[in-house]
Amino acid sequence: MEFALDAEQRAWLEEVRAFLAEHVTPELRAELAEHDLELPGGEVAAFRRRIGEKGWFGLSWPVEYGGLGLGPVHQHLLMSEFEYWGVPGPDLTVTSVAPMLMRHGTERNKQEFLPPIARGEMICAVGYSEPGAGTDLASLRTRAVLDGDAETGAWVINGSKIWNSGAQRSTHEWLCVRTDPEAPRHKGISVIIVPIDHPGVTVRPLIAWSGYRTNEVFFDDVRVPATNLVGEANHGWRYITGALDLERGALTNAGDLRRAVDDLLRLARSPREDGVVPADDPQVRRDLARLDADVEAATLMGYEAASMLAEGIIPSVEVSVEKIFTSELRQRIAVAALDVLGPEGLLAHNSAGAPLAGRFERLYRAAPLLRFGAGANEVLRDVIAQRGHAMPSYGR
Amino acid sequence: MRLVPTEEERDLAAMLRQLFADHCPVAVVRGLREPGADRFPKRLWDELTRAGVLELPFAERHDGAGGGLVEVGVLAREAGRALCPSIVLGTLGLGLAVDALGDDALRDRLLPGVGRGETRGVAAVASPWDAGDLAPTLSATTEGAGWRVSGVVRYVVDADLADLVLATALTPEGRTVGVLLRPGDTGRVEQLRTSAGDRYARLHVDATIPAADVLPDLDPEAVRRVALTLRALACVELVGVTEAILDRTVEYVRGREQFGRPIASFQAAQHLVADIHIGLQAARLTALSAAYRLGRGEVATRETAIAVLHTAEAARRASLDAHQLHGGMGYVLETDLHLWSERARELGVLGGGPDQATRWLEREVVDAPA
Numbered sequence: 160m161e162f163a164l165d166a167e168q169r170a171w172l173e174e175v176r177a178f179l180a181e182h183v184t185p186e187l188r189a190e191l192a193e194h195d196l197e198l199p200g201g202e203v204a205a206f207r208r209r210i211g212e213k214g215w216f217g218l219s220w221p222v223e224y225g226g227l228g229l230g231p232v233h234q235h236l237l238m239s240e241f242e243y244w245g246v247p248g249p250d251l252t253v254t255s256v257a258p259m260l261m262r263h264g265t266e267r268n269k270q271e272f273l274p275p276i277a278r279g280e281m282i283c284a285v286g287y288s289e290p291g292a293g294t295d296l297a298s299l300r301t302r303a304v305l306d307g308d309a310e311t312g313a314w315v316i317n318g319s320k321i322w323n324s325g326a327q328r329s330t331h332e333w334l335c336v337r338t339d340p341e342a343p344r345h346k347g348i349s350v351i352i353v354p355i356d357h358p359g360v361t362v363r364p365l366i367a368w369s370g371y372r373t374n375e376v377f378f379d380d381v382r383v384p385a386t387n388l389v390g391e392a393n394h395g396w397r398y399i400t401g402a403l404d405l406e407r408g409a410l411t412n413a414g415d416l417r418r419a420v421d422d423l424l425r426l427a428r429s430p431r432e433d434g435v436v437p438a439d440d441p442q443v444r445r446d447l448a449r450l451d452a453d454v455e456a457a458t459l460m461g462y463e464a465a466s467m468l469a470e471g472i473i474p475s476v477e478v479s480v481e482k483i484f485t486s487e488l489r490q491r492i493a494v495a496a497l498d499v500l501g502p503e504g505l506l507a508h509n510s511a512g513a514p515l516a517g518r519f520e521r522l523y524r525a526a527p528l529l530r531f532g533a534g535a536n537e538v539l540r541d542v543i544a545q546r547g548h549a550m551p552s553y554g555r
Numbered sequence: 556m557r558l559v560p561t562e563e564e565r566d567l568a569a570m571l572r573q574l575f576a577d578h579c580p581v582a583v584v585r586g587l588r589e590p591g592a593d594r595f596p597k598r599l600w601d602e603l604t605r606a607g608v609l610e611l612p613f614a615e616r617h618d619g620a621g622g623g624l625v626e627v628g629v630l631a632r633e634a635g636r637a638l639c640p641s642i643v644l645g646t647l648g649l650g651l652a653v654d655a656l657g658d659d660a661l662r663d664r665l666l667p668g669v670g671r672g673e674t675r676g677v678a679a680v681a682s683p684w685d686a687g688d689l690a691p692t693l694s695a696t697t698e699g700a701g702w703r704v705s706g707v708v709r710y711v712v713d714a715d716l717a718d719l720v721l722a723t724a725l726t727p728e729g730r731t732v733g734v735l736l737r738p739g740d741t742g743r744v745e746q747l748r749t750s751a752g753d754r755y756a757r758l759h760v761d762a763t764i765p766a767a768d769v770l771p772d773l774d775p776e777a778v779r780r781v782a783l784t785l786r787a788l789a790c791v792e793l794v795g796v797t798e799a800i801l802d803r804t805v806e807y808v809r810g811r812e813q814f815g816r817p818i819a820s821f822q823a824a825q826h827l828v829a830d831i832h833i834g835l836q837a838a839r840l841t842a843l844s845a846a847y848r849l850g851r852g853e854v855a856t857r858e859t860a861i862a863v864l865h866t867a868e869a870a871r872r873a874s875l876d877a878h879q880l881h882g883g884m885g886y887v888l889e890t891d892l893h894l895w896s897e898r899a900r901e902l903g904v905l906g907g908g909p910d911q912a913t914r915w916l917e918r919e920v921v922d923a924p925a
Contacts, residue, residue: 160564160625161557162847168556232556424921438921448916452861456837459844463558470559480836483829543832544825548805551820 162459164236171233175240182209183246192509192516196247196328197372203247211279216253224261224269225277235412235465239458242414250325252276252283256333259350263390263398271386272352284329284355286320286376287399293322294535296335297344297396301378303336303351305385305392312385314351316359316378322532326362326374329355334378335399338392348395352387353378369525370508401473411464411482411529413457419492419522420450426514427499437499446495453488460484476547479539486529486536493523558840567629571608575637578602581891584638588752595716596640600672603643610670612647613654617666624784624850627651628791628843635795638898641754642713644792645677652678652721652781656733656770664767665719676719680733681782683710686906687856687915689778693724693760695732695769702769704734704741705761710905714738714756715746721770722758723778731778733770736760751897776854783859784849786906790842790862793902797838797870800895801831804877807884818880827876834869841865857919863912867903874899 164172183206190202198204210216219234220226234254241248257276260268275281292299301318316336326332332353339347353360359381365373390398424447427437437443460481467474496519497504508517530536544550560568578599587594603609612627613619627647634644650669654662668674682688693706708722720736738744741762746753805828808819818824845862848855874896878885885892903909 160560160843160847162844163851164556427921444917444921445913447921448860448913449864451857451920452841452864452913452916453837455844455858455861456841456865459558459840460836462556463840466556466558469557472559476832477836480833484833484837537826540826540829541822543829544819547832548801548828550805550809550825550828551817553820553822 162462168232168236171229172236172240175237178209178213179240179244179246182206183244187246191246195371196325199328206246207279210248211277214277216249216279217257217273217277218249219254220257220261220273220277224257224273231465231468232462235461239412239414239417239461242412243418245415245418250282251285252281252333256283256285259398259401260389262401263394265386265388265390267386268352268389281331282325282329283331283333283352284323284326284374284376286323286332286334286353288322289319290321290375294531294538296399297348299335299337299348301334301336302340303338303349305338306382307385309385309388313382314385314388316351316353316381316383319375319377321365321373321375323362323374323376324371326355326376327364327372331355332360332376333389335395338395342393345396347393348399349392350389350395350398351383352389353381353383357381357383367528369521369528371525371528411478411485412461413454413485416454416457416485416488416492419489419519420447420454422515422518423447423450423492423496423499426496426519431501432503433501443495443499446498450488450492450495453484453491457481457485457488476543479534479542479546482529482533483536483539483543486526489522489529490526493519493526496522564625564629567626568633570606571630571633572636574602574606574608575633575639579637579639581638581894584640584894585891587640594640594713594752594754595642599640600643604672607670608643609646609650609672612651613666613670617654617662618670619666624788624846625843627788628846631788631792632795632798635792635797635898635902636799638796638799638894642675642677642716644788645713645717646672646675648678648785648788649674649676649717649719649721651784652680655777655781655784656680656721656773658770661767661770674718675713676717676721677711677713678721678781678785679708679711680721680723680778681786681906683905684907685911686782686786686859687779687911689723689731689775689782691723691725691731693722693734695724695726695734695764698763701763701765702732702734703762704736704764708736708758708760710747710755711738711758712755712905714744714758715753720758722760723773730771731773731775733773734764735768735770736762736764749897749901751894751901779856780849780852780854782906783855784846787842787845787849787855787859787862789902789906790838790859790866791846793866793870793899794835794839794842796895796899796902797831797835797866797873800870800873800877800892800899801828801835803892803895804828804831804873804880808880811884824880827880831869831873831876834865834872838862838866838869856915860912860915860919863903863907864909864916867909867912870899870903 187202196203214227217226218229222228289299303314303316306313306315334351334353337347338349359379361377363375430436464474464477503514506513508521610619611622615621653665693704695702695704704724722734723731724734742760745757747755808824811818842862845858848858
């Protein structure tokens with residue numbers, strides 16, 4: 160085992176940091192603070208183009224698919240660093256959708272979709288959950304029926320998806336549909352790629368407590384070419400559970416947690432408005448030390464998962480652990496910040512006088528998401544027990 | 556960065572696991588605890604010596620195998636799983652301390668004997684309450700050709716089995732020297748009782764020690780690194796203990812039926828197991844990371860503190876929840892779970908537990924400049 164970065168990994172990290180130092184401008188920060196990712200054609204879009212020019216959207220893809228062939232450790236280091244800087248990096252389209260296309264897609268799927276993903280031109284929203292199918296994803300009901308044959312025909316899609324984050328700025332849906340309603344519930348599921356501007360697709364915004372926009376998306380007799388089916392019909396469950404493992408691995412690095420604890424340490428060492436220096440308080444000191452220890456563990460969990468992926472092992476139990484650990488840690492950091500900041504920590508995000516522009520005020524509202532999202536932690540605890548220790552399923 | 560074991564590490568672990576399975580079954584562990592029994596595991600010791608376990612980390616010129624702290628970690632973890640009697644890792648710790656703090660003459664004199672299993676012992680270079688506290692509790696003054704050493708060394712593990720105890724002493728000039736004590740010859744050994752037998756002792760030292768058994772002018776940083784190395788290896792051992800607790804518990808709940816179904820099928824039981832697993836993953840990674848960094852020559856106070864926090868907490872949770880999942884079937888003495896629970900408790904305390912480690916970490920992290 161090697162716990163230190165080797166020379167090549169250090170050089171890569173330096174390259175990523177140099178890129179961020181050059182391109183994370185005050186203008187980009189200002190736009191992110193005010194508009195998050197939502198301003199079309201602005202600084203965020205320009206930043207994405209620069210990432211695309213570096214080839215970093217496809218950095219871990221094989222060279223034959225237009226990638227840089229750099230592997231999961233490089234990807235993890237990059238993602239962690241982008242998270243530490245608080246700027247958008249490669250998203251689920253490149254870290255989760257594209258690898259599934261490479262692994263399970265037809266030749267035509269790969270030729271049609273991978274190049275635009277690599278250029279940053281094709282962005283997918285991930286359409287899994289439905290109003291009646293959340294954590295229990297296999298009960299999904301959105302239907303797709305093939306009209307015609309598998310070459311020249313069309314899929315006709317009806318139904319709706321919820322928690323469809325980013326749909327408003329995506330070009331496509333990576334859509335999970337039921338194609339065989341007679342089959343057992345895990346067997347009749349397929350994945351179809353749907354251009355989001357197709358007639359019959361309606362996007363309705365849902366604004367979360369954190370201020371984060373997600374969406375409900377409706378599909379009303381939407382027709383897409385039969386060849387937009389990913390891989391084979393009725394094999395979708397296997398594809399999406401694989402994608403979810405990669406998604407968890409990609410979603411969960413400790414970069415933002417490291418940043419949050421570093422920021423909280425800095426705030427705690429300075430006097431508050433009441434003159435108190437929180438870091439002088441014995442309990443606050445203990446809490447902060449504890450958070451540092453937990454962030455270190457989370458960081459190592461990320462390194463371990465990336466190392467396993469680099470060895471060709473899908474770390475499904477490990478990323479479940481990592482996802483639970485990081486999401487619960489995020490809440491502990493947000494709660495600790497309440498005590499460190501007192502009433503100043505209640506001043507709204509982006510409001511005048513809020514410490515660090517209210518970053519911890521918002522973190523408290525943002526933290527619940529990753530605990531229930533991307534697989535509720537309770538279900539992932541079942542996964543650890545059942546997949547990790549062969550404890551029997553109780554009928555999920 | 557590559558956080559998967561190499562093939563060599565996997566092979567070494569497999570070899571050691573088999574070795575302990577063959578020669579350190581629970582019956583051996585239990586036998587050493589019987590009232591009046593010889594506390595020295597003679598047959599196991601001979602097998603481990605034959606396999607070269609005790610020479611693992613020492614250089615070839617001292618008849619060692621030239622392994623690093625990562626390899627010693629592999630050994631500590633497997634030893635923890637099997638509840639290997641503490642004199643084994645204690646003696647290795649003595650060897651590591653001599654290797655780090657002694658001069659060539661002392662290494663040449665002691666390390667081959669440690670490696671061959673002829674010299675047993677333990678290093679006691681830091682406070683048993685706080686591995687970061689290196690203030691000696693012995694004093695030493697030169698006397699003729701030797702040194703007069705007096706004071707008390709507290710909570711020495713396996714002093715009754717040790718030929719040598721390496722402790723530190725303060726000179727009148729305020730320098731720290733190392734002293735090799737011979738329990739029995741260098742003063743009274745006051746045995747202290749634990750629930751696992753008379754394992755600890757207070758050494759009441761009042762003796763003249765030949766100059767050859769004194770390590771003059773120790774570098775404080777080197778002593779700190781030794782103290783943290785021993786603390787970190789105990790963390791790695793504790794990971795092995797915790798892994799064994801988890802494995803035993805899963806096996807039990809999968810086999811035990813109540814209400815017509817295995818208790819492993821209840822979500823409440825699954826979530827206890829999952830939480831043990833999560834704590835263990837944090838414990839394993841942080842303990843191995845600390846050992847790795849110390850093995851590269853870093854002082855690694857922060858990493859060791861983090862390892863203590865995670866390993867002790869994971870072990871406490873695992874062993875206490877294991878008792879909950881076993882119920883009475885893990886509580887009576889004729890079942891074995893309590894053997895692991897006692898080791899888990901001990902390894903999370905000696906040298907400082909989570910509370911102490913948090914104080915190290917406060918100094919490293921909270922007081923550090925922004």
